[in-house]
Amino acid sequence: MLELExxxxxxxxxxxxxxxxxxxxxxxxxIIQSQVGIIKGVQVIYSDTNxxxxxxxxxxxxxxxxxxxxxxxQRLKIIEIYNMKLVKLRYCGLIFNSPEVVPxxxxxxxxxxxxxxxxxxxxxxxFVLNFRGLSFSFHVDTQFQAGHTQGLGxxxxxxxxxxxxxxxxxxxxxxxxxCSAPPLPLSCYYAQLYLNYADVLRDNxxxxxxxxxxxxxxxxxxxxxxxVREVHFSDTCQDVATLLGTPQRVFFKxxxxxxxxxxxxxxxxxxxxxxxxxxxxxxxxxxLFDARTEKVKKFVLHTNYPGHYNFNTYQRCVFHLGFPxxxxxxxxxxxxxYTKWDSVCEQVxxxxxxVVLNRASSTNTTNPFGSTFCYGFQDIIFEVMSNQHIASVxxxxxxxSCQV
Numbered sequence: 001m002l003e004l005e006x007x008x009x010x011x012x013x014x015x016x017x018x019x020x021x022x023x024x025x026x027x028x029x030x031i032i033q034s035q036v037g038i039i040k041g042v043q044v045i046y047s048d049t050n051x052x053x054x055x056x057x058x059x060x061x062x063x064x065x066x067x068x069x070x071x072x073x074q075r076l077k078i079i080e081i082y083n084m085k086l087v088k089l090r091y092c093g094l095i096f097n098s099p100e101v102v103p104x105x106x107x108x109x110x111x112x113x114x115x116x117x118x119x120x121x122x123x124x125x126x127f128v129l130n131f132r133g134l135s136f137s138f139h140v141d142t143q144f145q146a147g148h149t150q151g152l153g154x155x156x157x158x159x160x161x162x163x164x165x166x167x168x169x170x171x172x173x174x175x176x177x178x179c180s181a182p183p184l185p186l187s188c189y190y191a192q193l194y195l196n197y198a199d200v201l202r203d204n205x206x207x208x209x210x211x212x213x214x215x216x217x218x219x220x221x222x223x224x225x226x227x228v229r230e231v232h233f234s235d236t237c238q239d240v241a242t243l244l245g246t247p248q249r250v251f252f253k254x255x256x257x258x259x260x261x262x263x264x265x266x267x268x269x270x271x272x273x274x275x276x277x278x279x280x281x282x283x284x285x286x287x288l289f290d291a292r293t294e295k296v297k298k299f300v301l302h303t304n305y306p307g308h309y310n311f312n313t314y315q316r317c318v319f320h321l322g323f324p325x326x327x328x329x330x331x332x333x334x335x336x337x338y339t340k341w342d343s344v345c346e347q348v349x350x351x352x353x354x355v356v357l358n359r360a361s362s363t364n365t366t367n368p369f370g371s372t373f374c375y376g377f378q379d380i381i382f383e384v385m386s387n388q389h390i391a392s393v394x395x396x397x398x399x400x401s402c403q404v
Contacts, residue, residue, distance in 0.1 A: 009133020022182040075181040103165040247278035284317030350375040
């Protein structure tokens with residue numbers, strides 16, 4: 001049984017780890033992976049058809065904890081303990097919930113102090129006590145009456161005994177129903193660079209590079225520092241490392257399975273060094289360099305939708321892509337990480353026949369999430385999921401063949 005400390009409007013955790021409001025989904029997953037054998041069961045819950053319309057949830061059924069993430073920003077919005085019998089809880093070092101300590105209304109008053117009178121939902125038979133950033137829910141029958149005194153003492157129950165907490169919620173702000181995910185806390189920066197959003201730089205129907213709006217820890221590590229950096233196709237790997245820092249991983253291309261779709265696919269070439277990627281997982285992007293020139297030849301922007309093969313490998317790259325409308329309309333085409341493919345097709349005319357992409361790992365030849373479809377337009381390749389969301393956008397040099 002986990003024994004955890006609650007900090008209202010902030011977190012739940014222990015000395016070894018902590019789930020903090022505002023942390024990214026991938027950071028919470030990393031904590032769970034580090035606690036194999038301690039946290040024993042995990043379920044990822046999301047909407048396959050409408051991933052932006054429903055919360056992204058990490059459910060820990062054997063510990064009675066549910067971590068609810070905003071589906072847009074993918075940061076932790078609510079921590080919910082929905083089965084109080086599966087976990088021990090402390091506040092300011094004192095246990096208020098355990099097999100030996102029953103979380104009754106009197107116990108909550110003793111541990112947390114006075115609060116405003118609670119709110120009763122007659123339809124759900126639910127009584128809720130709200131503190132700032134913390135709510136306790138009690139299942140009660142219809143026989144209880146609210147008195148006229150202030151605080152928890154205003155509750156009078158016909159049976160003579162008070163109910164126990166059935167659910168505890170930790171959130172940011174004063175209202176659980178209106179709460180939102182806070183910004184990424186400084187304690188979750190881990191000396192990494194993060195992306196607010198990226199503008200795709202284009203000129204005469206050609207991509208020139210990216211303008212990245214970034215943030216990281218300040219020099220004193222007590223405040224957020226904002227940065228703007230531009231990366232272009234002409235930049236070398238040394239230029240990129242200077243602008244964006246050391247990549248989180250360098251990956252050398254062993255083979256190109258999309259080469260068959262290139263007009264030069266059957267040209268014989270002598271053995272040479274492999275092109276290589278700089279992987280920036282916290283920025284949601286890969287940058288491919290030519291092996292010979294060591295200059296940028298491709299950008300891959302990942303949108304990190306659940307139900308995709310690479311989900312949780314990258315944080316979401318919130319990109320803005322705009323270009324003239326070629327359908328005769330004056331309005332400029334605007335595409336973002338949240339634009340659905342059918343909306344894109346109403347404004348541009350991509351390639352008629354998509355390339356079917358079915359990723360498979362070296363240990364498992366099947367992809368449980370199914371194939372995606374790649375459409376080309378000018379020097380852009382859109383990878384589209386079956387739910388019409390864009391999984392990734394590849395920007396390549398216009399003279400390059402269309403490769404993924």
